[in-house]
Amino acid sequence: MADKELHVQLPQVFSELFTPARYKVFYGGRGSGKSWAVARTLLLMALQRPIRVLCAREYQSSIADSVHKLLTEQIDAMGLSAWYTVTKAGITNSAGSEFIFKGIHHNIMEIKSTEGVDVCWVEEAQAVSEESWQVLIPTIRKASSEIWLTFNPLEESDPTYQRFVVSPPPGAIVRKVNWRENPYFPDVLREEMEYMRRVDPDGYAHVWEGEVRTISDAVIFKGKYEVRAFDTPENARFYFGADWGFSQDPTVLLRCFIKDKTLYVDRETYGVGVDIDDLARHPGERGRSMFDEIPGSRLWPIYADNARPETISYVRQRGFNIRGADKWPGSVEDGIAYLRSFERIVIHERCKHMAQEARLYRYQVDKRTEEILPKVEDANNHCWDALRYALCKYITRRRGGQPVFKPTGY
Structure with missing residues (x-):
C-alpha cells in the first residue's frame, strides 16, 4: 500500500473512529451508516499496520450471521481486493492483519482464549448480555486495545445501553448518530422514513431516531x-x-x-x-x-x-x-x-x-x-x-x- 494513496470519504461524525480510545460507541437509528463506516475504517487501519480484529456479536450460529459479508463488500467497493484475501471463515491482508468472527454467548471458552486482539468490534451490541460483557471485556487486554460498539437501542434497561450510554466508562467516545448525519442516505430509505414519521411517531422515534423502545x-x-x-x-x-x-x-x-x-x-x-x-x-x-x-x-x-x-x-x-x-x-x-x-x-x-x-x-x-x-x-x-x-x-x-x-x- 505504500505506493498507492487512497481517498475514502466518511461522514464527519465518524472521524473519532481514528482517535485512540478504549471504548468507541456509535449508536442510533436506521440509515446512519454506522456499520458501513466502522467496516471501512477498520479495513483502512488494517492496511497501515498489522492488527488483529475480533468481530463479535452475542449470537453467531454461522459466518453468515457476522459482518463478514459487509467487510467483503467494502473491500470490493474501495478497490482493496489486491491486498485482501477473503475466505469463508476469515479475512487477512498483505500487511499481516487478520479479521476473525465469533459469537459470544455459545463460545465463552473460545472468547476467553482469544489472544492479541487490537480491536474488538461488537456489532448489534444491544443484544449483548451483562454476563457476556463480563467475559468479553477482560479478554480484550492487549496494550492500547480498543472495543468498538455499533447498535440500535432497544430497551433503556438493556445492559449495553446502561453500561455504555447511561453510565459510560471514563474516556469513552459515545456518539448518537442518525440518518441526518449520513450524506449518502438513500432516497428509498428516506421515503420509508417519512412515511413512518407521518403514520407512526412512536415507531419512527425508535427505528429512525434511535430512541429506546x-x-x-x-x-x-x-x-x-x-x-x-x-x-x-x-x-x-x-x-x-x-x-x-x-x-x-x-x-x-x-x-x-x-x-x-x-x-x-x-x-x-x-x-x-x-x-x-x-x-x-x-x-x-x-x-x-x-x-x-x-x-x-x-x-x-x-x-x-x-x-x-x-x-x-x-x-x-x-x-x-x-x-x-x-x-x-x-x-x-x-x-x-x-x-x-x-x-x-x-x-x-x-x-x-x-x-x-x-x-x-x-x-x-x-x-x-x-x-x-x-x-x-x-x-x-x-x-x-x-x-x-x-x-x-x-x-x-x-x-x-x-x-x-x-x-x-x-
Missing part, C-alpha cells in the same frame, strides 16, 4: 396524539402553562389552543439549569428572557406549578400575568383524564421535547410481570405537567367517573 401499552397517550406541522389560527384563544426545573429537571413553558375538540400544542421553550434571572426580564432589559421566547406570553394568563411561589412572584414582577395552578390529591390523574377526553392532541413538529415526552410518558410497569400498574411514572412528564397547568381551569375532580369534556373554543 417503550412498552407501548403503558404509554399514557398512545394512539391519542400526532406530531406534524400546522398553522395557528390568527384568532386562537391561547393557554400557557409552566413547569419549574429542580436540579437536573427542565423548566418548560408551553402554548396551546383548542379547536373542534382537538388540542394543539404549537410552541414550547425548554431549558435545564436556567438561572432565575434568565426566566424573565423587564421589557428592554438585556439578557435572555426565556418566557419571552413564546409570542404572546405577556398578553395571556400563565398557570404554573404552585410549588415555587417565589419564582411565580419573580416572573409576575417582570410583567407576566402568571399564577399558581390548583392541585389536589389525584390532580395528575384527573388532568390526564381530561387531556385524553380530547379527540386528538396535535403537537407541532417544532415542539421536539413535547413530542419526545409523548412517546415516553407512561404508567408504571411491574418489572417482573410486565403488568401495567395504575400509577403514573414520575419521569418524562415536564411538558405534560405544563400542559395540565395551562388547562387547569377546565380540569375537575373526578367523582367516580371521567371528567366531562368542556368545549372552550379558541
